[in-house]
Every structure is written in structure tokens, then in C-alpha cells.
Amino acid sequence: MTVIDKVKSAFTSDSPETTTTSTQSNATPSHTEEKNVPSHPKESNAKSVPETAVLSDKAVFDQNKVTVIFVLGGPGAGKGTQCEKLVNDYKFKHLSAGDLLREERNRPGSTYGELITEYIREGKIVPQEVTIKLLENAMSSTLASPPNTTNEWLNGKGRFLIDGFPRKMDQALKFDESVVKSSFVLFFSTNENILLERLLERGKTSGRDDDNKESIVKRFRTFVETSMPVVDYYRKLGKVVEIDSSPPIDEVYEKVKIEIDQRLNSSSTQTSNTTQSTSTTNASNDAAPILAPAI
Ligand SMILES: Nc1ncnc2c1ncn2[C@@H]1O[C@H](COP(=O)(O)OP(=O)(O)OP(=O)(O)O)[C@@H](O)[C@H]1O
Numbered sequence: 001m002t003v004i005d006k007v008k009s010a011f012t013s014d015s016p017e018t019t020t021t022s023t024q025s026n027a028t029p030s031h032t033e034e035k036n037v038p039s040h041p042k043e044s045n046a047k048s049v050p051e052t053a054v055l056s057d058k059a060v061f062d063q064n065k066v067t068v069i070f071v072l073g074g075p076g077a078g079k080g081t082q083c084e085k086l087v088n089d090y091k092f093k094h095l096s097a098g099d100l101l102r103e104e105r106n107r108p109g110s111t112y113g114e115l116i117t118e119y120i121r122e123g124k125i126v127p128q129e130v131t132i133k134l135l136e137n138a139m140s141s142t143l144a145s146p147p148n149t150t151n152e153w154l155n156g157k158g159r160f161l162i163d164g165f166p167r168k169m170d171q172a173l174k175f176d177e178s179v180v181k182s183s184f185v186l187f188f189s190t191n192e193n194i195l196l197e198r199l200l201e202r203g204k205t206s207g208r209d210d211d212n213k214e215s216i217v218k219r220f221r222t223f224v225e226t227s228m229p230v231v232d233y234y235r236k237l238g239k240v241v242e243i244d245s246s247p248p249i250d251e252v253y254e255k256v257k258i259e260i261d262q263r264l265n266s267s268s269t270q271t272s273n274t275t276q277s278t279s280t281t282n283a284s285n286d287a288a289p290i291l292a293p294a295i
Pocket residue numbers: 073074075076077078079080081082098164198199201202245246247248249250252
């Protein structure tokens with residue numbers, strides 16, 4: 001069976017071939033309508049991204065150098081909005097899982113285009129192999145060409161905001177195992193009325209085919225049933241920083257900055273404009289802990 005056949009069968013078969021990885025724990029295994037990713041996409045198109053959906057058994061990045069903060073919250077909670085602000089002030093690289101999936105979907109020749117389109121329209125979670133590989137690839141290329149020359153990006157170091165991921169328990173466990181362990185989770189909470197209003201407003205100009213009422217309702221359901229268990233999992237580990245994102249954008253951001261400053265080594269005012277030469281003298285930062293013991 002060719003890979004194309006496998007992708008097609010992923011949409012049509014009653015009992016699609018199941019991809020197995022070393023970590024397949026899943027808090028919501030009841031989604032029988034979800035389809036599986038073909039196990040060896042590299043067979044047909046070695047140049048596609050993800051080049052292969054086979055994930056590593058051990059962490060690809062060094063946790064002492066690469067900081068990952070997951071940014072979670074319901075659809076429209078303001079994750080992307082707050083991440084953009086943090087990028088400016090703290091020199092993060094912002095990676096939105098949804099954006100990476102949409103890019104991959106639009107890439108000519110993508111093995112996964114059709115599959116991603118279907119999952120996004122239905123508000124379902126794309127199989128983890130695809131999303132994690134996209135994130136890993138994006139992190140690798142960012143580290144290879146750092147976005148700036150500040151201290152945070154010297155000598156193989158980097159700091160990432162991973163927005164809208166993990167959305168499902170299998171993703172959370174597999175990312176920690178095969179990419180890098182996350183530092184903590186910024187969780188933006190608000191109520192569904194606010195979310196709906198924001199998304200419908202955004203839908204007037206976003207061009208997103210899931211910013212319509214039918215898809216929004218499905219996305220809410222997926223969030224409650226599949227993504228909240230991830231938040232609860234990290235909460236039990238003491239890794240969740242919850243922020244009410246109902247107030248105006250700048251008010252939310254003030255709270256975000258307080259929380260981030262408490263957890264990172266340096267505040268927003270200290271991070272900018274550190275050039276390569278000055279930060280080389282600050283080499284001890286390499287070994288500095290990322291998190292304050294507060295969480
Ligand atoms: N605190 C806020 N108050 C009012 N509007 C907001 C606030 N935060 C974000 N918005 C607006 O709500 C919409 C959704 O915000 P944003 O795109 O940041 O959400 P998101 O959580 O990234 O959504 P998704 O998960 O669907 O990508 C945007 O139009 C944004 O301008």
C-alpha cells in the first residue's frame with residue numbers, strides 16, 4: 001500500500017492502521033471517529049515536512065539550554081495575542097502549533113494536507129506524530145538561525161513559547177519524552193461566551209475556515225473533553241500558571257509579565273539589547289536554572 005493510499009484509507013477505513021510509538025497514553029481514547037497517521041510517510045516523500053513522522057525515543061534538545069513554555073487556553077482565549085507581546089519583551093520564539101499545521105496543509109505536495117484540513121475543520125486533534133515533528137523541525141531551524149543575538153540565544157540556547165500545544169495527553173507525554181521537557185504552562189482561562197464573541201469577531205477577517213459557529217462549537221467540545229485533561233495533568237505536577245484572560249489585552253499582559261518575571265532569570269527590561277560580545281562574558285548563565293522554585 002502506498003503512503004497516499006494509507007492517507008486515503010485513514011479517512012475511509014473502519015479500522016485504520018494504528019501508528020504506535022513508545023508513548024501512546026491518551027486521556028480520551030473514546031474518539032473512535034479520529035483517524036490515524038500513516039506510520040512511515042518518509043517512504044514516499046523524503047523532502048516533505050515533516051520528513052518523517054517517526055519520533056525519537058529520547059529528548060532531542062538539552063533542557064538546560066532550550067526552554068519551552070506551553071501556552072494553553074480555550075479557542076480564542078488570547079494565546080496568540082499574549083505570545084506576540086512576550087516575543088517583543090522577552091526574546092521568545094513563538095511557535096503556534098495551529099499555524100504550523102496550517103502552513104503544512106498549504107504546502108504544495110504535503111502528504112498531510114488533506115488530513116490536516118479535515119481535522120481542523122472538525123476541531124479535532126491532528127495525530128501527534130505530525131504536530132510534534134513540525135514543532136521539532138521548527139525548533140531546530142530556529143536554533144540553527146536564532147532570531148536575535150541576545151544572551152538567551154547564544155551557544156545553542158533558546159526559549160520557545162509553544163502556543164496551542166499540547167492539546168491531548170499523548171502529545172504532552174511524547175513531546176516531553178522525545179523533544180524536550182517543558183518548563184511550565186501558561187493557561188489562559190475565560191468563559192465560553194467571551195470566547196465565542198472573540199472568535200466570531202475574529203472570523204470576520206481571519207480567513208480561518210474554523211472561525212465559524214459550527215467549527216467553534218466542535219472546538220469547544222474538543223477543548224473540554226481532550227485538552228482540559230492536559231491542563232489538569234500539568235496542574236497536578238504544579239506546573240500551571242493560570243491567568244484570567246477576560247479583561248482587556250493590556251491588563252492580562254501585566255499579569256502575564258509578573259508571572260514570567262518570577263519564573264525566568266531576567267525580567268523583560270533586562271533581556272533586550274544584550275549583544276553577543278557582552279553576553280559571552282556572562283557564560284555562567286548557561287548553567288543557571290530556568291525556573292524559580294516558586295511554582
Ligand atoms: N483580552 C482580550 N480582550 C479582548 N479581545 C481579545 C483579548 N485577547 C485576545 N482578543 C481578541 O480575541 C481574538 C482571539 O485572540 P487570539 O487569536 O489571541 O486567541 P487564541 O487563543 O490564540 O485563539 P486560537 O486558539 O483560536 O488560535 C483576537 O481577535 C484578539 O484580538
